[in-house]
Amino acid sequence: MDAVIMAGGQGLRLGMGEKPCVELLGKPLISYVIDSLEGSSRIDRIFVAVSPSTPATEELVEENYGDHIQAINTAGDNYVGDMVYAVESAGINEPVMIIMSDLPLVTPELLDSIVDAYEVCGKSSMSVFIPLSLCSEVGIRPDTVFNWSGQLIVPAGINILDGKYINEEQEYLNYMLDDPEIALNINTAEDLKRCEDILRDRSSH
Numbered sequence: 001m002d003a004v005i006m007a008g009g010q011g012l013r014l015g016m017g018e019k020p021c022v023e024l025l026g027k028p029l030i031s032y033v034i035d036s037l038e039g040s041s042r043i044d045r046i047f048v049a050v051s052p053s054t055p056a057t058e059e060l061v062e063e064n065y066g067d068h069i070q071a072i073n074t075a076g077d078n079y080v081g082d083m084v085y086a087v088e089s090a091g092i093n094e095p096v097m098i099i100m101s102d103l104p105l106v107t108p109e110l111l112d113s114i115v116d117a118y119e120v121c122g123k124s125s126m127s128v129f130i131p132l133s134l135c136s137e138v139g140i141r142p143d144t145v146f147n148w149s150g151q152l153i154v155p156a157g158i159n160i161l162d163g164k165y166i167n168e169e170q171e172y173l174n175y176m177l178d179d180p181e182i183a184l185n186i187n188t189a190e191d192l193k194r195c196e197d198i199l200r201d202r203s204s205h
Helices: 029-039 055-065 079-089 108-121 132-138 189-204
Strands: 002-006 046-050 069-073 095-100 125-131 146-148 151-162 172-176
Touching: 002 029, 002 079, 029 046, 029 055, 029 095, 029 108, 046 055, 046 079, 055 069, 069 079, 079 095, 095 108, 108 125, 108 151, 108 172, 125 132, 132 151
Parallel strands: 002 046, 002 095, 046 069, 125 172
Antiparallel strands: 095 151, 125 151, 146 151
């Protein structure tokens, strides 16, 4: 399965320049996502969707990963339009993972488990969610909350869609994960600090 990293947003709330390039423990946020995708046994090619708002991200990808990861220039107008354009430009006609560039805590094992779940779900697309209750456990205030059959859920920034039907409405499954770390995407300086603490804690174990 191929993967497209969405890295064209302006990251205005964080206010530290281009979000994918913001460093966490000396490493750009997007590099955490790329490293986990490269470490996943289920992911083949990796593409990065950049936009006019993220020229430094495009440069970083070309300099550090140029031979095997392709940056795709999108208009940067809206998330869905940019995603469709990236998938079409990459010529992906099969299921593809769409992942945000600001999820530094995802691991290769977690990505493998998401692909495994997709392959048995029987639907053409799958969105990963976590329960809202988990967010408060780790002290996160999410941007977006959905009510799904009476349960409040938060999108995790990882979706799998069938590239063949990228322009069509696809039958989808909401896949619930009880992993608080996947909920941590970086929108504020507090989020950055929290990730730093978790990563330091991980490396000390």
